[in-house]
Amino acid sequence: MLELRDLGFRYPGSERAALHGINLQLQAGQCLGLLGSNGAGKTTLLSLLSGVLPLQQGELRWSATPRLGLVPQQLAFYAGLKVRENLELFADLYRLSGDERRQRLDQCIATCALEDKLSRRAEGLSGGEQRRLNFAIGLLQPADLYLFDEATVGVDAANRQALLGAIEQLSAAGKTVIYTSHYLEEVERVAQRILLLHEGQVRLDLDKRQLLGDDHGLLLEWPDAAPVGLQELLARLQLTVEVLPGGLRIPHLDGQQLLQISQFIAEQKQLPSLLRFGRPSLEQLYLRLNGGRL
Numbered sequence: 001m002l003e004l005r006d007l008g009f010r011y012p013g014s015e016r017a018a019l020h021g022i023n024l025q026l027q028a029g030q031c032l033g034l035l036g037s038n039g040a041g042k043t044t045l046l047s048l049l050s051g052v053l054p055l056q057q058g059e060l061r062w063s064a065t066p067r068l069g070l071v072p073q074q075l076a077f078y079a080g081l082k083v084r085e086n087l088e089l090f091a092d093l094y095r096l097s098g099d100e101r102r103q104r105l106d107q108c109i110a111t112c113a114l115e116d117k118l119s120r121r122a123e124g125l126s127g128g129e130q131r132r133l134n135f136a137i138g139l140l141q142p143a144d145l146y147l148f149d150e151a152t153v154g155v156d157a158a159n160r161q162a163l164l165g166a167i168e169q170l171s172a173a174g175k176t177v178i179y180t181s182h183y184l185e186e187v188e189r190v191a192q193r194i195l196l197l198h199e200g201q202v203r204l205d206l207d208k209r210q211l212l213g214d215d216h217g218l219l220l221e222w223p224d225a226a227p228v229g230l231q232e233l234l235a236r237l238q239l240t241v242e243v244l245p246g247g248l249r250i251p252h253l254d255g256q257q258l259l260q261i262s263q264f265i266a267e268q269k270q271l272p273s274l275l276r277f278g279r280p281s282l283e284q285l286y287l288r289l290n291g292g293r294l
């Protein structure tokens with residue numbers, strides 16, 4: 001649905017390009033998780049796609065005229081208007097009418113749990129409530145491509161689940177989504193493909209399953225130090241170990257090795273504070289890839 005060729009952007013007066021040499025093809029129905037540390041260029045990329053910033057260098061090719069829904073990082077509603085007035089105003093801007101207008105409004109209000117906030121002025125809402133209004137306004141727009149920039153910052157855990165559910169529904173309905181967040185467990189949940197930006201360039205672009213792989217390992221942490229004798233056991237089992245703050249990770253092991261480690265642990269006075277067998281999370285991979293600069 002979208003192809004970027006050698007896209008670049010430099011803010012006026014800035015010495016360094018915020019983005020350069022970005023090549024990317026995005027298929028319809030795909031949810032792309034956009035990662036990168038502060039200043040990596042994520043918002044700049046979304047701003048170029050949504051036309052908030054003018055194209056300076058490179059090409060943006062759409063397969064058809066795009067209908068875009070945007071949930072921007074900067075809150076974008078009328079602070080002095082009530083929640084209901086904001087939603088109606090944006091419904092007018094999106095030219096929604098009749099049944100579709102009512103359905104979309106009802107759905108956005110329910111997803112973002114705004115039912116009891118409708119007669120409140122937007123400026124009087126809490127931070128998380130304002131974020132939910134911002135989200136509702138983006139979701140209200142009938143679009144083929146939805147861009148979410150830090151859309152859940154400050155939203156409480158229960159409401160966050162509802163917003164993520166809405167993103168999964170967009171994907172399931174064949175909508176294309178670009179989702180950027182520093183909450184990597186959210187990106188891991190919604191995205192099928194992961195794009196990592198670093199200093200304005202694409203550092204990594206992979207299918208999520210390919211990235212996370214099925215490299216099952218054992219993650220162990222202790223309240224104090226690891227038990228005496230563990231290192232010897234691991235060496236005897238010929239296992240490689242990654243030392244982490246507070247614990248260690250054994251990236252590859254088979255059932256027998258897992259059993260022997262479990263027996264050793266069971267015989268110790270102090271149990272681990274964390275024992276997890278599985279593949280690494282996106283956050284753990286990200287910290288390894290990006291040198292911990294999230």
Ligand SMILES: Nc1ncnc2c1ncn2[C@@H]1O[C@H](COP(=O)(O)OP(=O)(O)OP(=O)(O)O)[C@@H](O)[C@H]1O
Nearest residue numbers: 011012014018036037038039040041042043044045
């Ligand atoms: N309006 C601006 N004027 C000048 N430079 C800017 C402007 N906005 C962003 N930049 C710079 O462009 C680079 C990319 O910024 P951008 O906001 O795209 O990063 P980001 O990945 O979205 O970061 P964050 O995770 O902090 O939101 C940074 O070096 C930033 O300082």
